[in-house]
Amino acid sequence: MREPTIETETVKPQKYAAPRGTADILPEDWPYWLYVRDVAERVCARFGYGRIETPIFEQAGVFLRTAGEGTDIVEKEVYLFEDRGRDRLALRPEGTANVVRAYIEHGMASLPQPIRVFYIGPIFRYDRPQAGRYRQHTQFGVEAIGDGDALVDAEVIELLWTFVRELGLRDYTLKLNTIGDQVCRPQFVDALRAYYRPLLPGLCEDCRARFEKNPLRLLDCKEERCQSAIAGAPRLRDYLCDACREHFARLQAYLTAQAVAYEIDERLVRGLDYYTRTVFECHPLQEGAQSSMGSGGRYDGLVELLGGAPTPGIGFGAGFERLIINIKRQEVAVAPAPPPELYIAHLTPEASMLALEVAAAVRAVGCGVIVGGAGRSLKAQLRHANAKQARYAAIIGAEEVASQTVTLRNLVDHSELRIAADDVPDALLASSATKSERIDA
């Protein structure tokens, strides 16, 4: 459809919708978002991770040169654009490369290592949307940069494990694998390709593509006709160098000691080229696509790729939308938005004036107030107050204005009293104090 010109616009205005694969987060959704955010922040604080936020767009090279030539993300999913100054920019398609860029830019290598940070923000990928997959999604991610010991792997994985548990989710699993490093993985990939090359004609189309682009994924094919090839394929664990083997063994020992119930999945592979050694993924046991709630891995070559000194790193990303899908599915109790303390119904223009004064005074002491709509009947305003679950309604009509008072109605027990307009804030505070005392007792 064509952009409406000024003439046609008056005839037939264009109807707009949120772009494909994006969503509005409405007031009723916010309790879930705040809940996930709060748990993430709380858990990160307990693990000593500080918040970092980077721009949602970067010089395109930050992502294009790091994720890997043949990856889907680089080949077809990045939102690329040129700004008015002719800079090539990319909306961030993942959350790690940009943090590493910041690590280098701000000289964090000279701080005590590792640097422990987390972020919460939007990620953009031009992909075909479906349930649990969006073109803009929100990711909570964690990065520990500057220490390559398996102890840090264990820490990051334990953080993810703790996070998911504290969200109140159950029936999920943590899969773990190692994919070797720059030394041993290329040797394995060579062996894998040598084994697969003669078998290619008998394999599915996807596998023939994987052979070129992402050979590790050959081992994860579900096609019936590819299974025999998988069964006879060389195994990565037979190719691991001693360093990788030992790293993985120590990680498992740490995780076991921390009672993280991982399971090893030799077919677990990541979509970005920069991952080394440890990779992991957390997803619910319930069947279904797009189920991964959080996943990550070690990226010991990434800092160097972005121009820094050789520096190890590890992190994960977890998708808010998918977590919330599971929170809703499992009916995890999430605190609703707090209702307003007071609703002010006002019946005359003079009453409206007094309503505004009372509202300001009550808000000043920290209570929530909704002021009713001008010209609405008292009945309509009280109906609204009830719908909003306000604890009190203040009624202001001609009588109240004349005496500078307010009729304060308790909407829970229906009691009503007339008090001076100036006393409304104190009355509300007193009532919420008695309420919390009752709860304590």
Next chain:
RNA sequence: GUGGGCGUGGCCUAGCGGUUAAGGCGCCAGGUUGUGGCCCUGGAGAUCGAGGGUUCAAAUCCCUCCGUCCACCCCA
């Protein structure tokens, strides 16, 4: 990027070739003069996703596009 299902007022749904597209929720207004949650009455609100075609006649059939959902792919 591939294959398939679906698309009716803000939301959920009925209607599946033929007079003014029906119902529920929600919204608005009333049920006597300033009082909520239940109930009752009334009202507003839909060019039946968009465009094209078939037909005397289309929300109902066909095509294209868009959106959405499911599987694959990929991933958070």
